[in-house]
Amino acid sequence: MNRTLSALLALAFLAGAAPVVDAQSARQARQEVEASMLVTGHVDIDREGKVSGHAFDKPEKLPAHAVNLIERAIPALRFEPVLVDGAPVLARAKMSVRLVATPVGDSEGNMHVRIASAHFGEEYSDADRTSVRRSDLRPPRYPMNIAQIGGKGTVYLLVKVGRDGKAEDVVAEQVNLTALGNARQMQMIRNTLSKTAIDNALKHWTFTPPEQGEDTNRDYWVVRVPVDFRLADDRETAYGQWSAYHPGQQQRPEWAAPTPPGFSPDTLVAGGVTPETSRFKLLTPFQG
Template identity: 75%
Template structure:
């Protein structure tokens, strides 16, 4: 059921043992997106999943059982609670139960609730030139692939003041040494490219326009073909890296992890949709 790719390379015995340990730890993951409607009390009143016909029934069942239990801070306009709709992305993770029957334990690892991105929204940071990085040749040759989740501090001139790889997740597994090398190479490539080439359009209206800088998140995909995160409703290998957050970034909201964001998009660091309850499922 779950297709997981591994790096094929000759290695010493110690590296082979490390690779086996990594394979035992690897999980499978799927990103489910859609929208939730939030009532004046902060409860989820309705939801819509993107392309549900492409999702396994057991995935739909898990998400639909979890969403009604969520509670948000009520959305206020001029001090009064209003109805609101949030864009949703949920990271599901499946791991073998170890019972010998091939069963998997499925859980919700994280979620993000935010606004729909709009190039015409003058109250938030917008994309101007987010040139994608080149795939490192040495990493491509050994089949290394993954996603680098960048935190970008955008200055008033629209240029990055600082860029940090908040997390690097791999979708191919090797020894611990190989995976560390791949993570380092992908992170450096993505960060260097963003610092050199990326340009944003700062907000010129609304409360955020007067800030000294703004923070956005931009996931960058490195893969060898068109499979992976773009394959809606498909499981992919999942080996998450550690999360690091610079001093200029705000604390992560409840239930959030960087890898709940869809590669190719851009998301403001903060969201008016604040989750009050822990994720279940």
């Protein structure tokens, strides 16, 4: 496992990296590269907030070390009891866990794998009338100047949805790059991908607001929607495989709720719509 991850960190960006003109900043960027894997599944929560069971999606696709790491951490998880009409109930939460591998010291092939972040929420359904649903989420066009230099990545959008279902405001909460350059190039790529995703969402995206439940009378709703920018010949990373990326800094607008402890936007799968808050509130850190 260590040699495989080390090779990934060393080579994954090099094949599609933008031209490098500043060797020092490029070396620094490579030191900040992380190998990552998203693992999804669900946990069952009892009336006391303890995990009574769990399952992984496509477990046959997952490497044993990833499964073992998460399974060692799950028994210690504690949630606030889920209440319905004031009484605790049994509940099932959709689980998404981001594992991150980083080099340790100067030893070649020595890697540290950890649980970086996790999200527990509802399983999305277009038929769920109690939450915001997607109506038209047409993808943005790839910026030609970014495609020409091999720039690519994922923009994690926070969208403020008005009562008419349109995006009132949009912020790029985080931008992770999957191609390297120097600091100036990467900032330009982040800025361009962010602006492209935001402008597209403001102009074209529409949602269906909640029609039932306690959230129907709100002035607006906030959802997260990750947007992938990949070149035409890029293959999507297969589930259960490691991928390399350069993580971006996070920002939060004043109209968004505080980020839950242990959560990072890049825990979410691109293309999905996720409410900013969840009824599943983790009380203990998810560590492993």
